[in-house]
Amino acid sequence: MRIENLLDFRDIEKCPRLVIKLGSALLVHEDGELRHDWLRSVASEIAGARERGQEIIVVCSGAVALGAAMLGLPGGGRETLAHAQAAASVGQVFLIATWAQLLAEHGLVAGQMLLTLDDLEGRRRYLNASETLRELLARGAVPIINENDSIATSEIRFGDNDRLAARVAQAASAQGVLLLTDVEGLYDRDPAHPEAEFLPEVRGVTEEIHQMASGKSSSGKGSGGMTSKLLAAEIAERTGIALAIIKGVDDLPIACAMAANRGTLFLPKRDDNAWKSWIGGRLRFNGSIRVDQGCVEALQRGKSILAAGIIGVFGEFERGDVIKVEGPDGKMIAKGMIEYDWDECDAIKGLRSEEVAERLGHLPRACVIHRDHLVLL
Known part of the structure; x- marks a missing residue:
C-alpha cells in the first residue's frame, strides 16, 4: 500500500515510518526566542504517532537562529560563516536539551544526530548513518537530526534541511516526509498574487513546477524556500517516498493540516532500490x-x-x-x-x-x- 492522500501520512499501514521536518521560522520568534509551547504541541503529536505504532524521525532547524540570539550576533547569525558556526554550536545544545525534556514528558527518549553532506554522500558513511537510525528506532528512541552547522562549510553542506530530510528518509527507508513551513503548500505563482492557485497534488516535479517556486526563505531565518522543498521532493519521488508541504504555524500543526486536508502532496514516480536511491540522491x-x-x-x-x-x-x-x-x-x-x-x-x-x-x-x-x-x- 502506498500513500495516496494527505491523511495517509497518519496511516501506520501506509506510512509506518515518517520523517517530520521543522523549519526555523516555526521554531523561533522574531526576537530569537524558542516557540516553546508550539514545540511542546509537536512533541505531543509525535507521542500520539508513537502510540498508534508509527516510527518518527525529526529533522529540526533553528540552532543558528537560537544561538545567534543567545550570543547577541547580528543578522540572525548569518552575516559570516564564523558567526553561523558559533551560533549553531550554542543553539544546538539548547535545542536538543529542549527536545529531550519535551519528549521525556511523554516517556520518550530523544537521540541526536548531526550530519554533513559527506555523511550521506559517501557510501560507507551513508550505511553507517542508516544503521544508526534503524537502531535508534528499534530501541524506541526519536532521532532528532540537524545539519552539523558548527563545522560545515560550503563544500560539505546540504545548505537546507529540506533536502537533508529527503536524504534521511532514504537512509531510514521511510515511506513519507512532512515538511512543516510557514506556508500551506505550493502555489502556481507568488501566493500574494490575486490569481495565485494552490496546488494540492503534484505528480512529478517538472521544470514548469520549478518555475513556480521562489528560492528565498520567507522568514529570513532559514536557508531554504520553496525551491529547496521541490529539490527535496525530487529526491523523495525517485525512491517511492511521498512528501507533503503543510503549514505548521499553529499549535498541533500536523493535526490542523490533516483536519483541513490542506497541503501539497508530491506523489512518488517510481520505487528505486536502495543502491539506486543512494545514487539518485547524490548532491555533489x-x-x-x-x-x-x-x-x-x-x-x-x-x-x-x-x-x-x-x-x-x-x-x-x-x-x-x-x-x-x-x-x-x-x-x-x-x-x-x-x-x-x-x-x-x-x-x-x-x-x-x-x-x-x-x-x-x-x-x-x-x-x-x-x-x-x-x-x-
Whole structure:
C-alpha cells in the first residue's frame, strides 16, 4: 500500500515510518526566542504517532537562529560563516536539551544526530548513518537530526534541511516526509498574487513546477524556500517516498493540516532500490560526461552508456565516483557510477567498442556507466 492522500501520512499501514521536518521560522520568534509551547504541541503529536505504532524521525532547524540570539550576533547569525558556526554550536545544545525534556514528558527518549553532506554522500558513511537510525528506532528512541552547522562549510553542506530530510528518509527507508513551513503548500505563482492557485497534488516535479517556486526563505531565518522543498521532493519521488508541504504555524500543526486536508502532496514516480536511491540522491559531483542524442534515446530504453555516445568529459573524477550525465544541451539527465577515470574517459569518448582497447592498451570494461549503476532523472 502506498500513500495516496494527505491523511495517509497518519496511516501506520501506509506510512509506518515518517520523517517530520521543522523549519526555523516555526521554531523561533522574531526576537530569537524558542516557540516553546508550539514545540511542546509537536512533541505531543509525535507521542500520539508513537502510540498508534508509527516510527518518527525529526529533522529540526533553528540552532543558528537560537544561538545567534543567545550570543547577541547580528543578522540572525548569518552575516559570516564564523558567526553561523558559533551560533549553531550554542543553539544546538539548547535545542536538543529542549527536545529531550519535551519528549521525556511523554516517556520518550530523544537521540541526536548531526550530519554533513559527506555523511550521506559517501557510501560507507551513508550505511553507517542508516544503521544508526534503524537502531535508534528499534530501541524506541526519536532521532532528532540537524545539519552539523558548527563545522560545515560550503563544500560539505546540504545548505537546507529540506533536502537533508529527503536524504534521511532514504537512509531510514521511510515511506513519507512532512515538511512543516510557514506556508500551506505550493502555489502556481507568488501566493500574494490575486490569481495565485494552490496546488494540492503534484505528480512529478517538472521544470514548469520549478518555475513556480521562489528560492528565498520567507522568514529570513532559514536557508531554504520553496525551491529547496521541490529539490527535496525530487529526491523523495525517485525512491517511492511521498512528501507533503503543510503549514505548521499553529499549535498541533500536523493535526490542523490533516483536519483541513490542506497541503501539497508530491506523489512518488517510481520505487528505486536502495543502491539506486543512494545514487539518485547524490548532491555533489567531481565531474560529468556529456552524451549525444542517440545515447539519450538508448538510456530511455534501459541501456548502459558506451564510449561511443560520449561527446564531452568535464572535471577530474575517478573510477567509482558518482558523476552527472548531461544531454547534448548540457542539462543533467542522469547520475551514475563511472567505470573509468576522467582521463581514460576523455581518451575513449566517441570510440566504438573495438577501438577502445586499442586506445587504452588493455581490455576495456563492458561500458562506461552500467545501467545498474545509473539513475535517470
